[in-house]
Every structure is written in C-alpha cells, then in structure tokens.
Amino acid sequence: MTQLKEKLLEKIQAHRPRITRLTKEFGSVIIDKVDIGQCIGGARDIRALVTDISYLDPQEGIRFRGKTIPETFEALPKAAGSEYPTVESFWYFLLTGDVPTNDQVAAVEAEFKVRQAVPEYVFQTVRALPRDSHPMVMLSVGIMAMQKDSKFAAFYSSGKFNKMDAWEYVYEDASNIVARIPVLAAFIYNLKYRNDKQIDIDPKLDMGANFAHMIGQSDQYKDVARMYFILHSDHESGNVSAHTTGPLHGLANQEVLGWIIEFQKKLNGAEPTKENVSKALWDTLNAGQVVPGYGHAVLRKTDPRYTAQREFCLKTPGLKDDALFKLVAMIFETAPGVLTEHGKTKNPWPNVDAQSGVIQWYYGLKEWDFYTVLFGVGRALGCMANITWDRGLGYAIERPKSVTTDMLEKWAAEGGRKM
Numbered sequence: 001m002t003q004l005k006e007k008l009l010e011k012i013q014a015h016r017p018r019i020t021r022l023t024k025e026f027g028s029v030i031i032d033k034v035d036i037g038q039c040i041g042g043a044r045d046i047r048a049l050v051t052d053i054s055y056l057d058p059q060e061g062i063r064f065r066g067k068t069i070p071e072t073f074e075a076l077p078k079a080a081g082s083e084y085p086t087v088e089s090f091w092y093f094l095l096t097g098d099v100p101t102n103d104q105v106a107a108v109e110a111e112f113k114v115r116q117a118v119p120e121y122v123f124q125t126v127r128a129l130p131r132d133s134h135p136m137v138m139l140s141v142g143i144m145a146m147q148k149d150s151k152f153a154a155f156y157s158s159g160k161f162n163k164m165d166a167w168e169y170v171y172e173d174a175s176n177i178v179a180r181i182p183v184l185a186a187f188i189y190n191l192k193y194r195n196d197k198q199i200d201i202d203p204k205l206d207m208g209a210n211f212a213h214m215i216g217q218s219d220q221y222k223d224v225a226r227m228y229f230i231l232h233s234d235h236e237s238g239n240v241s242a243h244t245t246g247p248l249h250g251l252a253n254q255e256v257l258g259w260i261i262e263f264q265k266k267l268n269g270a271e272p273t274k275e276n277v278s279k280a281l282w283d284t285l286n287a288g289q290v291v292p293g294y295g296h297a298v299l300r301k302t303d304p305r306y307t308a309q310r311e312f313c314l315k316t317p318g319l320k321d322d323a324l325f326k327l328v329a330m331i332f333e334t335a336p337g338v339l340t341e342h343g344k345t346k347n348p349w350p351n352v353d354a355q356s357g358v359i360q361w362y363y364g365l366k367e368w369d370f371y372t373v374l375f376g377v378g379r380a381l382g383c384m385a386n387i388t389w390d391r392g393l394g395y396a397i398e399r400p401k402s403v404t405t406d407m408l409e410k411w412a413a414e415g416g417r418k419m
C-alpha cells in the first residue's frame, strides 16, 4: 500500500464512527427547511449533502480542507523553482486534509509517473471519433474507454465485493483518472489543434509542468497549469458543474472571451474607457443577455479564484500590460456598478470565468472550445477525491424527493405542508 493510501485508510477509519454516530443518534435533528422558491429554483442552498473536501462561504469563497486559496497556496510544498504548489501535493492535501511533506509529495509524484500511462486503446478510441467532435466529448469518451481496466469493476464482479473495502478500488480508479486526465487532454489538444503532432510525457516533470510540455507550451505556462487545475478542482460537491451542463456554466469562460474580443473589435483601436465599457455592458443587458463572468449561485463577493488569477496576471511581465487583461481589469471596475444598477443579479461581482480565458489566450491557447476540457482536468481532482471519500464513508446515492406542481399549489394555498 502506498503512503498516501495508508494515510487515507487511517483517516477514513477514524472518520467512520463520526458518521455512524450522527446517523444513529442524531439522524432526526433538523438542520434546514425548504420553501417553494428553493424547490423550483434548483434546490438552491438546501443543506442536504455532506463533504469535507471543500466548503463555499458566500462572502469568503471556497475553502479547500478548511484553507482559503491564499492559505492553500502558501501551505503546500512548491514545485521546484516555482511559487506554486504541484498538483500532486494538492491531491494529497485534498484527499487527506494534511499538508504533505516534501517526501510525501515525491511519493505521489513517483506514483503518478506509473499511473499516468494512458493505454493505447484509449487513444485509438478517441482517434476514431470525427475530428470535429467537441473536445469535451473526446475527453468523456476517453475516460469511459478506460472502464475496461477499472479496478472497482473487477472487484465488483469478483464475488468478493463488500462495502467496507470498496473505497480502496475507487481510490485506485480515481488516482488513475487524476494522473491520466492531463495526458489525455494534451493528446486531444494536439489531435484537434496541432495536426496530431503529439509530444511524449517528460517523466522528470510534475503533472502541471508535464501538461504544459505536452501541449508545446512555454515554461511560464507550467505555473498557469498548476494554478488553473488547483483553482478549478472543487466548489463543494453538489454544485451545478457536478450535475448539469450548459452555456451559463460550462461555456462561460469561452463566452467571456467572446464578449471581450467582440467589444475590442468594436473599439477599433480606441482605448477602453469606463464610458465605452459601461455602454457595451448596458447593450448586452438591454439585449436580454447576461454579462458573462459575473454573478454566482452562492457567492456574494468577488470570487477568490478570480482574484488569484488576477494576481497572477499582475505579477507576470507581459501579461500585466496585455491589452485584453487591461480590458478585463476595466470591466472589473465597471461591471459591478452597472449590474447593481440593473438590479437583477444577486451578485454583481466577477466569478472565476471572468479571468481564466484571458490567461489561456495570452499564452496562445486560443482554441476556446478546449477551455471546458481544462476545467474538466481540474475538476477531476475534486470529483475523484469526493467519490473516494463517499465510498469510504458509505454515503448513499443522492435521492431527493420530487413533488408535483399540484402538490406545490395545494401547499401554497394551505400556507405550507402539514408535517
């Protein structure tokens, strides 16, 4: 058993009695109430899921294992020659809640070198798709194809399946997915946008650096990849990105870029000013559209993931003077006021997507169809950590109760459901 798996076993065993006690002794304690607005509004804010991996505070933003984004970046061991932690150290932290030592990080890195070998049949499966398939479809197909070698599937059909040990096999699959997904994503990027010019894994590099290397990127992009994958890893387990797809979420980072570039074209070489930015924002709102990159279902302040990326831009020579970044900064100064005056959104502040596409664009990743894949690589860390713990603690599948419109109308007329 690897060091990380042993540590996880210890943590899961220590945690199990807490869940058993809560269920057995306090199962009927009420922690929330539900109104009709929440019921129609996507179960918004109903406390009905458990995860210890991350927690989202509306004012403060995300905490990973109890740490804010700056605290997380500060605490974790850094990649050699970088201010940013490796994704491997973050994976250890996300799974166990402990900040790893350099030796523990080195052990995960060594483990990932073995795990990251994507079987050739996966590449062949993706290659068989029409080349104009969406890269996210390619990523999903590639991941699905790996099922053949799933350790959990083998355990399940072995006849030896038992609930207590199931997490160990989920952990194996989860770790394989986390180690392989950047390699698969790089393969897809090269297949679609670089005429299938593939670059081999560099076994000396950590995950983020290797992703940069495999898509033919600069040294500076190594930190972009590390930062991006960590920032996008988790946002509580039960959010929209984990449950739905659609342009208001999955495509928002590309929509932001589209909006900015369209606006820049209209400027026709003129400097962006508060006045012309404000007019463009109002044009969007008056056309009945949303301002992409602004607003959030839970957050009521600037998303700290936005701030972390903005700080990266401000300290990176070239990027801090980039015309698109300056425009993003001008929108940041203008949009909250315009959205507040418009009066609809509950949160006029920027979310993570208002900033991320501009960084990718600056480094030459202009194929914005691919941005959702980048998000997917990062989010895999959170989803895989959550699913491992879910199995470890034996959580049930989510099964909230649906009701009919007739029922809601009856309860509305009666002033509430009789309990």
Ligand code: NMX
Pocket (backbone or CB within 6 Å): 248, 249, 252, 253, 285, 289, 290, 291, 292, 293, 294, 295, 296, 297, 298, 344, 345, 346, 347, 351, 352, 353
């Ligand atoms: N521009 C214009 N109107 C907005 C915006 C915005 N950026 N955000 C919310 N609204 C409207 C929203 O459409 C709704 O209008 P209506 O009553 O006519 O349906 C009203 O304000 C209330 O919405 P909220 O409760 O504030 O937001 P909700 O939780 O429903 O939706 C988002 C959250 C993120 C879907 C929404 O803010 C949005 O569409 N933002 C723009 C797209 C975007 O940036 N998506 C990225 C999300 C990434 N992330 O969540 O981190």
Ligand code: MLT
Pocket (backbone or CB within 6 Å): 234, 235, 239, 240, 241, 242, 297, 298, 351
């Ligand atoms: C996310 O990163 O998943 C988004 O911010 C959506 C959310 O948390 O509701």
